[in-house]
Amino acid sequence: MAKIEEYIPLVGQSIIDDLRLLGERLKGKVVQHINSTPVGGGVAEILNRMVPLLRELGVDTKWDVIKGGGQFFDVTKKFHNALHGRQEEIIQRDFEIFMETSRDNIANVDTYGDIVFIHDPQPIALVEKKAANKWLWRCHVDVSNPDERVWGFLMDFIVQYDSAVFSAPAFSRKLPIRQFLIPPSIDPLSDKNKELPQEAIDAVLNKYGIEKDKPIITQISRFDRLKDPVGVIEAYLQVKKYINCQLILAGGTAEDDPEGLNVLEEVKSKAEVDKDIHILLLPHNDIEVNALQRASDVIIQKSLKEGFGLTVAEALLKAKPVVASNVGGIPLQIKHKYSGLLCHSVEGASFALKQLLSSPEYARKLGENGREHIKNNFLITRHLRDYMLLFLSLYYPEDVVNLH
Amino acid sequence: MSELTGLRATTLGQFLALIKEVPGSSIYHHTHRFLQQHQYLSPEPPNDFAYWVTDILGEDELGERLASIDTVQYSTIRDLREEIASTIENYLENNPLAKMKFARSGEEFHFIKSVSFILPTNYVAYDLKDFVQVLKKITIDSIYFHIFEARLRLEKPTNDFSFWLENSLGEKKLAANIAGFDPYTSTLEDLRKKIIRLVEKRISS
Numbered sequence: 001m002a003k004i005e006e007y008i009p010l011v012g013q014s015i016i017d018d019l020r021l022l023g024e025r026l027k028g029k030v031v032q033h034i035n036s037t038p039v040g041g042g043v044a045e046i047l048n049r050m051v052p053l054l055r056e057l058g059v060d061t062k063w064d065v066i067k068g069g070g071q072f073f074d075v076t077k078k079f080h081n082a083l084h085g086r087q088e089e090i091i092q093r094d095f096e097i098f099m100e101t102s103r104d105n106i107a108n109v110d111t112y113g114d115i116v117f118i119h120d121p122q123p124i125a126l127v128e129k130k131a132a133n134k135w136l137w138r139c140h141v142d143v144s145n146p147d148e149r150v151w152g153f154l155m156d157f158i159v160q161y162d163s164a165v166f167s168a169p170a171f172s173r174k175l176p177i178r179q180f181l182i183p184p185s186i187d188p189l190s191d192k193n194k195e196l197p198q199e200a201i202d203a204v205l206n207k208y209g210i211e212k213d214k215p216i217i218t219q220i221s222r223f224d225r226l227k228d229p230v231g232v233i234e235a236y237l238q239v240k241k242y243i244n245c246q247l248i249l250a251g252g253t254a255e256d257d258p259e260g261l262n263v264l265e266e267v268k269s270k271a272e273v274d275k276d277i278h279i280l281l282l283p284h285n286d287i288e289v290n291a292l293q294r295a296s297d298v299i300i301q302k303s304l305k306e307g308f309g310l311t312v313a314e315a316l317l318k319a320k321p322v323v324a325s326n327v328g329g330i331p332l333q334i335k336h337k338y339s340g341l342l343c344h345s346v347e348g349a350s351f352a353l354k355q356l357l358s359s360p361e362y363a364r365k366l367g368e369n370g371r372e373h374i375k376n377n378f379l380i381t382r383h384l385r386d387y388m389l390l391f392l393s394l395y396y397p398e399d400v401v402n403l404h
Numbered sequence: 405m406s407e408l409t410g411l412r413a414t415t416l417g418q419f420l421a422l423i424k425e426v427p428g429s430s431i432y433h434h435t436h437r438f439l440q441q442h443q444y445l446s447p448e449p450p451n452d453f454a455y456w457v458t459d460i461l462g463e464d465e466l467g468e469r470l471a472s473i474d475t476v477q478y479s480t481i482r483d484l485r486e487e488i489a490s491t492i493e494n495y496l497e498n499n500p501l502a503k504m505k506f507a508r509s510g511e512e513f514h515f516i517k518s519v520s521f522i523l524p525t526n527y528v529a530y531d532l533k534d535f536v537q538v539l540k541k542i543t544i545d546s547i548y549f550h551i552f553e554a555r556l557r558l559e560k561p562t563n564d565f566s567f568w569l570e571n572s573l574g575e576k577k578l579a580a581n582i583a584g585f586d587p588y589t590s591t592l593e594d595l596r597k598k599i600i601r602l603v604e605k606r607i608s609s
Binding site: 021169 | 405406407408409411427429509510514516517519520521522524525541542543545558
């Protein structure tokens with residue numbers, strides 16, 4: 001895993017020096033992250049990179065994971081969908097199951113941090129253990145239009161935290177606690193994003209029997225309805241009437257996502273009509289994801305809801321032209337017609353794909369602008385700075401904090 | 405860093421009311437964040453208010469008026485806020501139909517405020533030679549702080565660089581030259597280069 005010095009050629013010495021200065025200000029504080037899964041999904045991916053780097057910067061950082069059985073994760077998946085605004089049948093028993101597991105975790109998880117940093121709704125009830133220490137709740141979910149019953153249930157816990165953190169402005173609402181905007185980030189040196197030699201890219205295409213004889217459109221995402229893989233196939237089929245191209249749908253399933261395999265089956269059946277649709281199950285294979293993104297002519301991210309959409313940042317960092325839905329954190333990454341194309345429907349996605357495939361020079365320019373925007377705003381070094389400032393903000397309520 | 409207020413506007417009427425009541429840190433955020441976040445765009449998109457009014461509500465004329473407010477002329481956030489509010493008020497008086505326009509769901513204006521942390525770096529300059537070397541090394545966040553935040557948020561009479569050059573080194577002309585830039589029309593990297601060029605020219609003269 002990359003050391004902090006390795007980022008200097010990418011972002012400059014002074015950025016790393018500033019991070020070290022902030023780290024010094026947090027000496028003596030223990031920051032304890034708690035989430036629900038050590039692998040799979042964006043949260044675990046970010047923590048896997050952030051925790052060692054924060055330690056290197058001098059912040060005493062720990063990471064603990066709550067326990068939960070199948071029933072609990074079925075309920076939290078329902079909560080997740082409901083917070084994204086999807087219709088879910090949630091019964092009283094679901095709330096009871098959530099609280100039963102939460103009570104077990106309250107009894108068994110030691111919340112020893114000076115700052116306890118809770119990620120997402122699954123461990124949210126641990127705040128019942130709040131003592132004199134500081135507590136942060138990080139919401140990675142798009143809660144712009146949540147199911148009010150689930151949101152109301154969570155609100156009883158949220159108000160007990162010192163501060164909340166959201167990924168996009170549209171997720172905020174009036175709260176009696178401080179709330180900060182911290183978009184997530186990508187790591188330019190991770191296996192998923194580092195530069196790859198052409199042979200490595202070709203080897204992955206060969207492995208999956210994909211020939212580079214026609215343009216490749218790719219969506220990298222978990223097989224999840226909110227990522228609308230079926231909508232991607234429909235948009236692709238509309239493009240295929242005019243442009244001979246191929247589609248790759250690739251992704252894994254997270255451990256806390258029991259619905260994933262059902263969606264995968266549904267997508268496979270929908271894809272049977274066209275032999276140029278490649279459905280690839282890639283559980284946690286970052287180099288292959290990297291290679292597929294680099295081999296693609298256009299990247300699509302047609303999510304119906306999106307906490308942030310890290311795959312968009314990954315594609316843009318590789319200077320790929322992107323077509324993506326105007327939801328969640330995606331418009332923070334793409335300014336329409338400047339650093340990518342935003343869409344609202346299958347037809348819109350199809351039209352944008354046709355534009356990009358037919359105008360490679362325009363597509364190249366969008367990709368280059370996108371790369372600059374990601375480099376300036378969505379790399380892990382910016383995220384490290386924001387987290388350290390967030391930790392400091394717990395001790396300083398002012399808008400201008402002078403630490404001279 | 406950015407702190408969310410949970411306040412949002414859908415119409416120009418709500419927008420104006422909130423502009424009058426949000427904390428000064430929010431007015432500051434929406435008139436300056438583009439400078440830090442879109443470093444590669446030149447000329448910079450001027451401010452969030454102008455962008456929303458133009459691109460979301462389709463009120464191009466008001467957007468242009470907001471975009472052309474000469475931010476560098478205002479020495480306090482209070483004055484800047486008053487100018488923005490009166491620009492919108494005047495426009496609404498002359499164009500009452502503009503009150504009828506709504507942003508669609510998901511495109512509301514969300515008010516955010518800037519929270520700043522000021523801490524010393526390890527770079528210190530005692531003369532022009534030190535100064536120009538440090539200017540080449542520090543982050544653009546440091547440049548941004550000394551040029552924009554010091555003047556407008558801490559209400560100092562000029563930017564930090566000009567103040568130090570004039571009062572500590574007696575470099576009155578160089579100080580005035582730097583203070584004479586309109587920093588809102590350059591990218592931060594261009595601004596760094598311009599200041600470095602002026603200082604190097606002074607050293608070699």
